[in-house]
Amino acid sequence: MNVKERFLNYAVIDSGSSETTGTHPSTEKQWDMARLLEKELKEMGAENVRVSPTCYVYAEIPANVPDQPAIGLIAHMDTAPAVPTGPVHPRCLAYAGGELDVGNGVVMKPEEFECLKRHVGHELIVTDGTTLLGGDDKAGIAEIMTLCELLMTNPDLKHGKICVGFTPDEEIGEGADDFDVKGFGADFAYTVDGGGVGEYECENFNASSALVEVKGFNIHPGSAKDKMKNASKIAMEFNAMLPAAECPEHTEGREGFYHLCGMQGDESGAVLQYILRDHDAAKLETKEAMMLAAEAYLNQKYGAGTVRVTLKDSYRNMREIIDRYPEVTQRALDAIRSAGDEPQIVAIRGGTDGARLSWEGLPCPNLPTGGYNGHGLMEYVSVPEMEKCVKVLLHLVTARN
Secondary structure, eight states: OOHHHHHHHHHTSOOBOOSSSOOSSSOTTHHHHHHHHHHHHHHTTOEEEEEOTTSOEEEEEOOSSSSOOOEEEEEEOOBOTTSOOOSOOOEEEEOOSSOEEEETTEEEOTTTOGGGGGGTTOEEEEOOSSSOOOHHHHHHHHHHHHHHHHHHHOTTSOBOOEEEEEESOGGGTOTTTTOOHHHHOOSEEEEEOOOSTTEEEEEOOEEEEEEEEEEOBOOOGGGOTTTOBOHHHHHHHHHHTSOTTOSGGGOOTTOOEEEEEEEEEOSSEEEEEEEEEESSHHHHHHHHHHHHHHHHHHHHHHOTTSEEEEEEEEEOOTHHHHTTOHHHHHHHHHHHHHTTOOOEEEEOSSOOHHHHHHHTTOOOOEEOOSEESTTSTTOEEEHHHHHHHHHHHHHHHBOOO
């Protein structure tokens, strides 16, 4: 089965995660992907195939030459719950340029999505405009599985032990929660969860979240003068105290941001949910300090206990760890060049399972998948780029003298 066929088989499985269930995995439907991958790995002859009680799939492709490092390849099975995750109806089309009509009123324009300009003449896989596609990260899964089958059916391809891991709940920040680093058995690893071919990602955001709770005092509006404390308006005031330009829609590259991603409230109470991001740890601390300063100011203005800010660390920039293992980066750059592209070292404006795993003792930078516009109705994958990514993985694991 080639990488396109595998991807199409995986894409139709709804494996969306959920931020609200509090279970692990967060949704039962992720087991559908896990059980299918377990079955396929066993059928192709992989060893030590196992699925953990919390829906992590592990397997090994045994070494056929000695004295090689054990290399891990990791991808996540869940898809992002920000838009409908199913039923997915993938469509293949030959992109000739210009506007791309996905369907159901969803149209991509090259002037808005410049990545399209690189894909004129490519076969693309899109949705019907009602759901995401799931290329993030089923493209990565398809590429790893295609590599595994290639190695198992071609013993002349020399390699060390390959450790394979598929995780649940990466999209809600919990993909590394129950990952068995020791049992995985790799010396180092790579997530296959990136974007365009040629890209190598060894740096990500430092990340935290902030929950802002506001207590108000409600009274009949006809007699509210000098008495009412409108929690919703105080919440609006809190948000207005943050730098207006430091938000996702106005930042790029290594610029960090405050992102208001949830809000609810009335006169009596209000809640704001933020994520805070920055590649520079000191700048993230400055953002957290800004939130606490706004809390202190509003409590002084409206009374103690009016505003409460709860900060929580999410993950850290893996660059500090990856820089200690230059051979891991060099191996990836060599593989990208061997597949015919000049590597581009890119800072991730997000996070991966590999960021947390790196800090837990498994150096784990990120490799591309050929997927674009993840987490939305305009998501697509390039078939030629997926095929190229399989070649990158093959060069990555090929035995070296």
